[in-house]
Amino acid sequence: MQEKVCCSLLGGTFSTIVTLPLDVLVAKTQDAKKAGVKSSAWGMFKDELKEKGWGGLKNSYMKGFEARLLHVALTTVAIKTGTPICYDLLYPPVATPAATE
Numbered sequence: 001m002q003e004k005v006c007c008s009l010l011g012g013t014f015s016t017i018v019t020l021p022l023d024v025l026v027a028k029t030q031d032a033k034k035a036g037v038k039s040s041a042w043g044m045f046k047d048e049l050k051e052k053g054w055g056g057l058k059n060s061y062m063k064g065f066e067a068r069l070l071h072v073a074l075t076t077v078a079i080k081t082g083t084p085i086c087y088d089l090l091y092p093p094v095a096t097p098a099a100t101e
Helices: 002-034 041-061 065-090
Strands: none
Touching: 002 041, 002 065
């Protein structure tokens, strides 16, 4: 059980690290499109990197990291670890008769 929880927490952490910057980039691209500015996600990323540097880029794309990490990691634990427990409580496994020789 502890291994499952640890693996779920790690999975949620990696998911947050990968998806948060992508979600921010999508939102920024959509905002630019609404403003009538035609730009690609890659072009926008390069422009921000030139303007703000790596530190500014990290601050911009990882804003809200802790809240997102808490949400995703705990949700992953609940789904990956808690769901099988609830399922077994609702639908207990049927005992199979022992094989006879």
